[in-house]
Every structure is written in C-alpha cells, then in structure tokens.
Amino acid sequence: MKRLFFLILGLLLLIAVAQKINFNSLLPSNIKLPASQKQTVVYEESVITRVVEDSLPSVVTVGISTTINLFSPFERIPGRQQQVEQNIGSGFIISADGLIITNRHVVSDTSATYQALTNDNKKYNVEKIYRDPLNDLAILKINNTGLKPLKLGDSNNLKLGQLVVAIGTPLGEFTNTVTSGIISGLGRGITAGSPYEGFVEKLDNVIQTDAAISPGNSGGPLLNSNGEVIGVNAAIAESGQNIGFAIPVNVVKQLIDNFNKNGGSFERPFIGVRYQMVDRENAILNKVTEGAYVIEVIKDSPADKAGLQEEDIITEFDGKKVDGGNQNGLAEMILEKKAGQTVTLKVWRNGETKTFNLTLESTQ
Secondary structure, X not given: OHHXXXXXXXXXXXXXXXXXXXXXXXXXXXXXXXXXXXXXXXHHHHHHHHHHHHHHHHEEEEEEEEEEEEEOOOOEEEEEEEEEEEEEEEEEEOOOOOEEEEXXXXXXXXXXXXXXXXXXXXXXEEEEEEEOOOOOOEEEEEOOOOOOOOOEOOHHHOOOOOEEEEXXXXXXXXXXXXXXXXXXXXXXXEEXXXXXXXXXXXXXXXXXXXXXXXXXOOOOEEEOOOOOEEEEEEEEOOOOOOOEEEEEHHHHHHHHHHHHHOOOOOOEEEOOEEEEEEOHHHHHHOOXXXXXXXXXXXXXXXXXXHOOOOOOEEEEEOOEEOOOOOOOHHHHHHHOOOOOOEEEEEEEEOOEEEEXXXXXXXXX
C-alpha cells in the first residue's frame, strides 16, 4: 500500500509541475520545450522580421546591359553580336536622392550600362558610377528622389556570435532573398570577385558570417538586429559551406567621406600609372629607393605628358613622402586632390632624383 501511495503522489507532483509550464501553441504538438527556450525562438523571429520589413524598401538589385560576340560550336561567327541583360548583384540606398552602395566587382565593366531594380519593381538606369580604387566598393547614382536610405552602423564594435541578416538577389534571380546567421569571424583576409565579371581582388579585415551568401548577393547589406548596415556582402568561400564575407561598414563610411570631400563628384583624380609599392627592405635588397615603382605609364595620361617613364620610382607626391610600406599610400594621396590641380612629383631614376609637375585629370 505504501508503494502505491508514493506512486500516486509522484504522479500528482508531475502533473502539478507540467501545469506550470507555459507551452507555446505555435510549436508542433509533439515538441515540448521549456518556456524560456520558446521565448528566445519567438524573440529572434520577431527581430529578423522587423529588420526585414524596415530594410527591404532600401535594397536594390543591380542589372547589367552589355553586348557579347556570338560563337558557333566550331568557329566564331563574324559580325554577330547580341545584347544581353541580366541581374548580377545587389546594393542598398544610402541617400534619399538616389545614391546606392554596391561592390566594385559588380560594376567593373566600364563599357556596359547598369540598372537598379527597387523593391517596388521599378527599374532605373544607373547614370553615374564612382568606383573606389582602394576597396571593392562603388557608389551608383540613379535619377530618383524620396528614397529611404539604410542606417549605417559601426563595424568597430562587432562581436562574435552577434545576430546578422543578409538581403540580396542570389544567383541574379531570386530578388529580396533574406538569410540570417551570426558573425563567425572578424579580421579575415579573402579574395573577392564575380563569376559574371571575371574580376577578383584581395580584401583584408573583412567580416565572416554563416548567413547564406551566394553569387548575386554581392553588394547587398549585412544588417545587425537594429536594422543598421554593418557590412557589404562581398564574397563566398568556394571550398566551404555557410562561409560568407562582408566588407566592414566603416570602410563604406570612409568611401562616402572621400566622395563628399570631392564635392560629391563622380569624377576622381588620377595620374595615369600602374605601380608596385617598394618598401625599405626590398629597396635595400634591390639597391633602389623606397616608393612607388612604375610598371606602366598610360598613354596620353598626366604622367605620360609630364615625362614619367617605366621603372621610375615615385618618392614624393606634392611634398609628402611616399611610404613604400603602405600599399594604399600613393592612392590615398591622389584621392586627397581634385581633378585639375597641379602637383609636384619627385622621381628616382637611375640613381638620380628628378622633379615633375603634372596636372591631375579625372576618370571614372
């Protein structure tokens, strides 16, 4: 009788405990979770849906229009060309008057024309493009007003495990696709590119995420739980799954600052050389001087007109020493100027230092 009594008592206690558990009616009836765990699931879901609802009107799909040569299976068909239009990437609005951020590799073809498809299925021609020479970023301009810009967050305060949401057009086909995940790594180094453009570029200090990112997501926003942009989706790991990368938003802020310093002009100054930085160690080993080693001088460019030659080493730019250990040093100096300004270059040539004056020209 005692054993029966304690068995009945135990069953009554179990029933009493079970009645105190607040099961979520939204879960399948065969799944039994503690209330705290259910609340976490519902909270995360509401955060994501809120971020998506607020952000979707500010995300665009980037399309390209270009001409391709037609080929037969056996030989090229001369004179046959075809106009091709396709969606190739994503972007997001940063100003009410039509400025859009995307990746530079999305719009790398300077001979093509581009379009932006907004969330309300309206298509706009991209009228101007400002390509960042230092990072895989670009600013697009469309002719529209009253747009809703996304808020830019702070990528210096990111933490591993932080919730993120990615929005874009994967494979150039599935517009307004939403994926979510966490920040999986910080300070990564990657090679970014586009299978549509055949363009690759090395990027440092990027954000790693397990939010699903595919070709076509490039240029779309990576958002935090407040709906702020913390990165620009740029690449995926070819040899792994659930490994995507984004350029930190603070790099975007620097791009916008440079753009504004240039008076909001889509033209940027250039001198017209391809170069390789030579740091002090390599300069000593090769018995040359530190600076920017000129690989090629572009014909009819300011550098060509001024008399610069291949194998020259630029040591000073308008009174400032060119630091061979800073890969972006010379490019940053040039960006501080405006097209039309005249600058003085000091150049090391065959053991002698020569001085050249050249007038910066503009390019897109």
